Amino acid sequence: MNNFLGLPLAASTFADDIDFGIRLIHYAMFAIFILWGIFFTYLILRYRRREGVSAQREKSHSALGSLMPDIIVMVFEIALIAFYAIPVWSRIKINFPKPEASNQVDIVAEQFAWNIHYPGPDGKFGRRDPRLIHFSNPIGLDRNDAAAQDDIVAANELHMPLGKPTLVRLSSKDVIHSFSVPEFRIKQDAVPGMVIPVWVEPTKAGIYEIACAQLCGFAHSLMRADAIVQSAQDYDAWIKSRHGD
Numbered sequence: 001m002n003n004f005l006g007l008p009l010a011a012s013t014f015a016d017d018i019d020f021g022i023r024l025i026h027y028a029m030f031a032i033f034i035l036w037g038i039f040f041t042y043l044i045l046r047y048r049r050r051e052g053v054s055a056q057r058e059k060s061h062s063a064l065g066s067l068m069p070d071i072i073v074m075v076f077e078i079a080l081i082a083f084y085a086i087p088v089w090s091r092i093k094i095n096f097p098k099p100e101a102s103n104q105v106d107i108v109a110e111q112f113a114w115n116i117h118y119p120g121p122d123g124k125f126g127r128r129d130p131r132l133i134h135f136s137n138p139i140g141l142d143r144n145d146a147a148a149q150d151d152i153v154a155a156n157e158l159h160m161p162l163g164k165p166t167l168v169r170l171s172s173k174d175v176i177h178s179f180s181v182p183e184f185r186i187k188q189d190a191v192p193g194m195v196i197p198v199w200v201e202p203t204k205a206g207i208y209e210i211a212c213a214q215l216c217g218f219a220h221s222l223m224r225a226d227a228i229v230q231s232a233q234d235y236d237a238w239i240k241s242r243h244g245d
């Protein structure tokens with residue numbers, strides 16, 4: 001019953017909050033469907049046409065009485081907004097983790113790959129310039145910039161340490177893509193000309209698929225990458241192994 005809806009593994013700190021909403025809406029709609037079906041069937045049988053029985057037309061009930069179902073639904077919806085939607089939205093989309101306390105990466109989407117830019121051990125992102133973009137330098141990183149010396153650019157490999165939020169600045173080189181990782185309950189468009197922040201704190205080690213969720217061209221279906229969640233030690237070891245690339 002716990003995974004009655006077939007939701008994917010929940011692997012981020014806010015996944016359960018999102019799932020609560022998905023479950024609540026599905027179960028409430030299922031209950032309404034059943035109750036409404038029973039009521040509808042009852043009315044059809046109770047007031048079916050019979051020989052010798054003529055229709056009775058009563059005066060309508062009070063306005064308040066006939067509005068009651070709407071009032072109940074409205075109270076439910078207002079409660080959903082006030083006690084669920086606003087707190088969860090502000091937790092995920094407004095209160096971002098502090099950059100100093102996060103693993104920071106820039107993701108530059110393109111047809112048809114995810115370029116992941118890590119600031120390296122110095123924690124500073126090197127300068128990027130669109131004029132330097134080349135097939136061997138997909139994000140136009142300026143290797144002459146001091147801050148860029150230790151930067152790492154990996155294609156389709158997003159490494160994330162456990163126990164720390166990863167803060168992503170998402171952008172696109174060409175068309176609109178969408179950064180989607182179902183296990184993290186994240187889906188965010190990458191829009192050319194904009195830098196959109198997203199964050200996630202993974203809770204389970206593993207490899208999850210990043211799939212572009214916005215039809216972006218002929219090879220859209222191949223625009224996949226790995227989100228690799230590993231222990232802090234393994235993450236540091238990977239950064240060291242790539243250092244100087």
Ligand SMILES: [Cu+2]
Nearest residue numbers: 177212216223
């Ligand atoms: Cu895409």
